[in-house]
Amino acid sequence: MTRGRAAGPPLSTSDLHAAVGVRLGRRAYRYTNGRRRLVDVIAAAGQPVTLPDIVAAAPDLAPSSVYRNLDVLERSGVVDRIVSNGDHAYFEFAEPLLSHHHHLICVDCGAIEDVRLDDDVEAIVDRSLAEAAGRAGFRPLRHSLDLHGHCADCA
Amino acid sequence: MTRGRAAGPPLSTSDLHAAVGVRLGRRAYRYTNGRRRLVDVIAAAGQPVTLPDIVAAAPDLAPSSVYRNLDVLERSGVVDRIVSNGDHAYFEFAEPLLSHHHHLICVDCGAIEDVRLDDDVEAIVDRSLAEAAGRAGFRPLRHSLDLHGHCADCA
DNA sequence: GAGTATAATGAGAACGAGTCTCACTAACAA
DNA sequence: TTGTTAGTGAGACTCGTTCTCATTATACTC
Missing domain, CATH: 1.10.10.10 (Winged helix-like DNA-binding domain superfamily/Winged helix DNA-binding domain)
Structure with a gap:
């Protein structure tokens, strides 16, 4: 990867x-x-x-x-x-x-940090979401993909 | 798919x-x-x-x-x-x-609907996020993947 | 079942992030 | 410069959520 x-x-x-x-x-x-x-x-x-x-x-x-x-x-x-x-x-x-990115969100202190993912992962996610949206009659604008957990300071 | x-x-x-x-x-x-x-x-x-x-x-x-x-x-x-x-x-x-799922979130009325994605997409997302988290010293618990747009009622 | 300790309840007060109001000021157009 | 309109700032206000506290329900022991 x-x-x-x-x-x-x-x-x-x-x-x-x-x-x-x-x-x-x-x-x-x-x-x-x-x-x-x-x-x-x-x-x-x-x-x-x-x-x-x-x-x-x-x-x-x-x-x-x-x-x-x-x-x-x-x-x-x-x-x-x-x-x-x-x-x-x-x-x-x-x-x-x-540039397009996502978030690491600390469940302890609420801090939010930006992260970037691979373009091919983004493409797979978008395709999959578009399909699901189509089934629900939903007109997508953007996706948000966040990882929740403990940040380096709180871990 | x-x-x-x-x-x-x-x-x-x-x-x-x-x-x-x-x-x-x-x-x-x-x-x-x-x-x-x-x-x-x-x-x-x-x-x-x-x-x-x-x-x-x-x-x-x-x-x-x-x-x-x-x-x-x-x-x-x-x-x-x-x-x-x-x-x-x-x-x-x-x-x-x-079961593990994600959300279609309407930016107009705020309604939230559940959707499921393919297991292989989930696996790709998890792997990619885990890699990004590791680089940031972040201990992941779960991911959230939401699609924002207009629901069938508001579109 | 009676007695006791502790957790849960509900009504309303309190809190606070975010929004609104309005008199005043800054920005643009002619 | 002058007129028109948008933006500003201080503080009041809104309303979703949390807190308080007296009362009630639950569970445990004897």
């Missing part, structure tokens, strides 16, 4: 902002300073982040504005919301901005 | 109650009337259910007790909690009581 794709350096900061700007523009949203800051914080984390993570990294951002802007970014296809068992939702860049 | 396993008739009601009783007993929990009613409601649904679903099916069960007992059942390995983007968490029987 081949190795999984590396996490890989995503877009450069300027390319990232350009891509986000395009997506916001398509929905007639403005790319304001607050949104730019938010994108910077998520990019700097390089991991799914929660609201407390964001506010800790940028204490001048108002929580209400952060939530509102995460919603705007989600609607624009810039970020994905990951709901786990923890107290807070996690946010990370959506697929086209971040 | 072979067909996915059928949803299949799970354990008989008496076998189900026996299995739940054993799991509760292992944790020194009592299998009370309220918990038995709760198990019956979840079994009757044959689908992941929310708290409102449960209370609608058994209005005499107190919500606070239902939440408490769902927690007890979860700790005992009887039910799994599925957190989606919807307002409520979903609950269904855990893996050994229900």
